[in-house]
Amino acid sequence: MPTAAVVYRSATGTTRRLAEEIGVYLESRGITATVQSVGDADPASLAGVDLVLLGCWTSGLFIVAQHPDEPWMAFVRELPAMGQARVGLFTTYKLATGSMFAKMRAAVGSRATRIDLELKSRDRHLSDAGRGALDRFVALE
Amino acid sequence: MATTIGQIDGFLALKRIAVVGVSRNPKEISYTLWQELRQRRYDAIPVNPAATEIDGKRAYASVRDIDPPVDGALIMTTAAVAEQVIEECATAGIHHVWLYGGLGGGASNAKTIAAAERHGLDTVAGHCPYMFLPGTPVFHRMHGVGKKLTRSYPKAG
Numbered sequence: 001m002p003t004a005a006v007v008y009r010s011a012t013g014t015t016r017r018l019a020e021e022i023g024v025y026l027e028s029r030g031i032t033a034t035v036q037s038v039g040d041a042d043p044a045s046l047a048g049v050d051l052v053l054l055g056c057w058t059s060g061l062f063i064v065a066q067h068p069d070e071p072w073m074a075f076v077r078e079l080p081a082m083g084q085a086r087v088g089l090f091t092t093y094k095l096a097t098g099s100m101f102a103k104m105r106a107a108v109g110s111r112a113t114r115i116d117l118e119l120k121s122r123d124r125h126l127s128d129a130g131r132g133a134l135d136r137f138v139a140l141e
Numbered sequence: 142m143a144t145t146i147g148q149i150d151g152f153l154a155l156k157r158i159a160v161v162g163v164s165r166n167p168k169e170i171s172y173t174l175w176q177e178l179r180q181r182r183y184d185a186i187p188v189n190p191a192a193t194e195i196d197g198k199r200a201y202a203s204v205r206d207i208d209p210p211v212d213g214a215l216i217m218t219t220a221a222v223a224e225q226v227i228e229e230c231a232t233a234g235i236h237h238v239w240l241y242g243g244l245g246g247g248a249s250n251a252k253t254i255a256a257a258e259r260h261g262l263d264t265v266a267g268h269c270p271y272m273f274l275p276g277t278p279v280f281h282r283m284h285g286v287g288k289k290l291t292r293s294y295p296k297a298g
Contacts, residue, residue, distance in 0.1 A: 009180060011278055013167055039180035061279065070276035073274045 002138075004033040004051035007041045008090075009072035013090045014124040017058045021126040022053060022090065022119075022134065029138055037077035047080045051138070053087070053117070054108070056095035058100045066098035068107060076107045088117030088137050092124055116140055142246050144265045149273050152239050155212040156184055159204045161226050162218035162248075163175060163187035165195055167183070171217040174270060178215075181274065186211055205233045213237035215270065216248040223248035224256050231260035242267030248266075248282035268295065 003051065004026050008019035023035035031051065046052050054076065060066035070092075081083075089104045090095055100120065101118045117137040119130050125132075160175045172195075178185040187195045191201040201207050202216055204226065214230050216223050216238060223240060223270040224264070226248075230238055237278055240249035249267040257264040272279035272288070 009175070012173065013176075037176075037180050039176075057277065059276065071182075111241055141257070 002093075003032045003048075004031045004053065004132075005046050005049045006033055006035045006053045007038060007056070007075065008035070009038045009044070009075065009092060009118070011057050011059075011069070013088075014016065015055050016127065017124045018068075018090065018092055018121050019053075019055050021124075022055075024102070024132060025126055025134055026051070027057040027137070029135070031138065032113060038071050041075070044080055045074060045077035046127065049082075049085055052082055052085050052112075053088045053090060053119075054104070055082045055090040056100075056104065058091050058097055060098065063096045063098065066093075066096070066100040067103045068100065072104075075106055076111070079108070081110070082112050082116040084113060086117075086140055087112040088116045089115060090117075090119040090121070092121050094122070110131065144268065144295045148263060148265050149268070149295060151263070152213055152237055153270070153273060155237060156215075157186070157209075157211045157275050158183055159186045159188050159201075159207060161204060161214055161216045162222070163189050163192075163195055163200065165192055167187070168279050174215075174217070174244065177271070177274065177277075181250040184191060184211075188214075191290060194207040204229050207233070213239065215239045215241060216253075217241040218248055219246070220250040220253050222287050223253045227253060227256045227260065227262070229291065235262075237263045239265040240267060240270065243269045247265040 006019050006023045010016035026033040056068040056072040059069045095102040145176045164171045187200040189200045192200040209256045239248045242249045272285040
């Protein structure tokens, strides 16, 4: 059975709830998923996981300078090379994600062979479009 | 004695911290701040005599029960309860305490500060840790700006 690690950084609980919904959905697709915060997850443990989903709330000045915050960045800096794992990113936001995903991708850098998913939610819930994106992410070879 | 930035930096450099008065309600500031510290990889131990577990983590009734002991205690109770907590910190050999202060009050007042000084504790009196953690949401930084404008922000030292 494939395994997934959903690791989130949440400032107010919104991204945590999205991460939990992602975990439940992945389980419903037959994937063994663990959902942990950046404070609880061991970066080294992600090396052997099939699917890695990294999430962070969108920090910034309303509609400009969006970026992942320092606790998420600190976690990513400790990540090992994730080999052939499929890596996805997710975020929650109020107005716009702007440069959020670009900065998350840059932070992950060469630790991931490729990043196949960018999923965002304004209301902390996994939308139909989000579920579809996850389905495609899971089905990738 | 007024709290200095040096004292705050010193407290935030600790790794194992008791957070006293953590609510089980995720909407409460004590809960969100405890989670914030955990996500920043502090070994943040919840203390709440009304709970045995919060969010899957063992909660302690008193700082005296925590083993191995913590390096410091962030006290987020009311000031009335904080006096007792300060006594317990002194008994437990905890030398660094932060008497939380926020927009709605907190653990810091003249009596609790005097109690901490009486025990010789290194005390951050008032203020919210969110203002001093790097990269916090803008409204926490605005709180710090407001303190600077009203000249109640800690001085260097």
